[in-house]
Amino acid sequence: MISKEEVIHIAKLARLELTEKEIEKMQKDLSAILDYFNVLKKVPKLKNGKKNNLNTSLIRANKGIRRDGVGQKSSSLANNLVQSAPDKKEGYIKVKAVL
Amino acid sequence: MDILDLTIKQLHEGFLKKQFSSVEVTEAYLEQIEKKDKDIGAYLTITEKLAITQAKNADKIISSRKDFPLLCGLPCAIKDNILVEGEKCTAGSKILENYLAPYDATVIKKLKKDGAVILGKTNLDEFAMGASTENSAFKKTKNPNDLTRVPGGSSGGSAAAVLAKECCYALGTDTGGSIRQPASFCGVVGLKPTYGSVSRYGLVAFASSLDQAGPLAKNVEDVKIIFNVISGKDYLDATSVYYKFKESNKRIKGLKIGVPKEYFKKGIDKEVEKIIKNAIKKAEDNGAKIIEISLPNSDYALACYYILAPSEASANLARYDGIKYGFSEPAENLLGTYLKSRGNGFGPEVKRRIMLGTYSLSSGYYDAYYKKAQEVRRLIKEDFKKTFEKVDLIMGPTSPSPAFKIGERTDNPLSMYLADIYTVSVNLAGLPAISLPAGKIGKLPVGLQIIGNYFEENKILVVAGEMERMLKLT
Numbered sequence: 001m002i003s004k005e006e007v008i009h010i011a012k013l014a015r016l017e018l019t020e021k022e023i024e025k026m027q028k029d030l031s032a033i034l035d036y037f038n039v040l041k042k043v044p045k046l047k048n049g050k051k052n053n054l055n056t057s058l059i060r061a062n063k064g065i066r067r068d069g070v071g072q073k074s075s076s077l078a079n080n081l082v083q084s085a086p087d088k089k090e091g092y093i094k095v096k097a098v099l
Numbered sequence: 100m101d102i103l104d105l106t107i108k109q110l111h112e113g114f115l116k117k118q119f120s121s122v123e124v125t126e127a128y129l130e131q132i133e134k135k136d137k138d139i140g141a142y143l144t145i146t147e148k149l150a151i152t153q154a155k156n157a158d159k160i161i162s163s164r165k166d167f168p169l170l171c172g173l174p175c176a177i178k179d180n181i182l183v184e185g186e187k188c189t190a191g192s193k194i195l196e197n198y199l200a201p202y203d204a205t206v207i208k209k210l211k212k213d214g215a216v217i218l219g220k221t222n223l224d225e226f227a228m229g230a231s232t233e234n235s236a237f238k239k240t241k242n243p244n245d246l247t248r249v250p251g252g253s254s255g256g257s258a259a260a261v262l263a264k265e266c267c268y269a270l271g272t273d274t275g276g277s278i279r280q281p282a283s284f285c286g287v288v289g290l291k292p293t294y295g296s297v298s299r300y301g302l303v304a305f306a307s308s309l310d311q312a313g314p315l316a317k318n319v320e321d322v323k324i325i326f327n328v329i330s331g332k333d334y335l336d337a338t339s340v341y342y343k344f345k346e347s348n349k350r351i352k353g354l355k356i357g358v359p360k361e362y363f364k365k366g367i368d369k370e371v372e373k374i375i376k377n378a379i380k381k382a383e384d385n386g387a388k389i390i391e392i393s394l395p396n397s398d399y400a401l402a403c404y405y406i407l408a409p410s411e412a413s414a415n416l417a418r419y420d421g422i423k424y425g426f427s428e429p430a431e432n433l434l435g436t437y438l439k440s441r442g443n444g445f446g447p448e449v450k451r452r453i454m455l456g457t458y459s460l461s462s463g464y465y466d467a468y469y470k471k472a473q474e475v476r477r478l479i480k481e482d483f484k485k486t487f488e489k490v491d492l493i494m495g496p497t498s499p500s501p502a503f504k505i506g507e508r509t510d511n512p513l514s515m516y517l518a519d520i521y522t523v524s525v526n527l528a529g530l531p532a533i534s535l536p537a538g539k540i541g542k543l544p545v546g547l548q549i550i551g552n553y554f555e556e557n558k559i560l561v562v563a564g565e566m567e568r569m570l571k572l573t
Binding site: 002006007010011013014015016017018022025026029030032033034036037039040042043045046066077080081084085086087093095096097098 | 198199201202334337396398399401402403405406413417420421422423424425427430432433434436437438439441442443445447450451453454455457458461468471472474475477478512513516
């Protein structure tokens, strides 16, 4: 059973504000799901440590990496992107004080 | 014949013979949406202006050229986690309720280049997290076969729209089964392509090592046509691969079909089992060799998926912070903005998965969960690799049950996750798979899943086409 303190800690890491009711439900739901994950304890340990899962050989063969340069984009795109922000000023996105 | 029943090739023929125009076809679909969608709820946004403009442009092409793409002038529906420039893209979430797409996804660029007509954006589980479309922040989509039941998820809107004749075809996305399972629940055909064969640029990212966009349509041939248009290398998606589709010379006669014994052990509805075994028997009667195979790490696939996908999601959804776009809640300081915007913008399932992912990746738990799941993923891939040395294709059920009732599984998240038991392994391995209708339990369709080896969509599609013909003859 995951503790209430752990739920609060994880929620803070995830930058999620949860109500008291949500914390309780989250505790119940996560405990059940994490319990289910115990089935993985039955998996034998992998002999060699290779965990490579992406088809990287195919990606390398296809030269999947493009040149790291500035691409051409329409001039209106930058404007559209800034316009989507909830808080903006003179073509910049406004952010609260970081420090 | 009713315009709404016509396949892609039939509509294309109709345009060539000047039997009808793209505007007429588009208006017929818009009329059907007007009539049906208040009951079905497949669409979140209907892009009528865009559709008519595109249809008019398509008609100009059709009337001036003898040779135009198969998809030219054909109306389609797009899942609302795929960006269509200038239109709303909500991902089924309040946090993107009023977000307008600043650019087209690559798959949309490809469809537009061929003259496709976009009717609207379809409903989905929020951020593609779910198996019933009930997690949408906006509305529930009903299964057109039975309005008290779910259409499946997360591409439930797309599957329902195809079945209810509210579009000629649709695009969906599949991270753990989200194209195949709703295709199975609604009784349409859905293809999850090989990871890397379709660009993910312009998809609202959920789990980047698992997501793939793919087609849903009323038959296998239509799905094949759409797949050929949307697949291919894209320099904007480094995980996309150069793909050249070559027709397969394989046929059911002489085909080696693997049937995983683990898929019929427990948890599968008896009626579903009967229908699937019957379909496989038909293949055998037509000359296929049925080989019982074992995917011993299947038992771990669900746990593996529900660690890896939420972990990747916790990273991908970090961008929704109330700063650059989307829902933003005023607060005293920066941390407050994050906490409140995300706390109020995300729905319960999304929060649950972000929490699961954050937990699995956090210090002290990373080794036991995330690292372990990555090792299991490797084992699952190996199971399939060994199997494809012995068989051409794998056949089995898409989902352990037919469409369940709305509200039936919403209280117990784990029970909802179990709907994905046969589909998640395919995403974990990055393989291609299709679901096609194999039978019905009363009104409720049951899908047959055919899994192929990497980049062997050609084999899957030709066999699925044969199966489709055989199954229709019953």
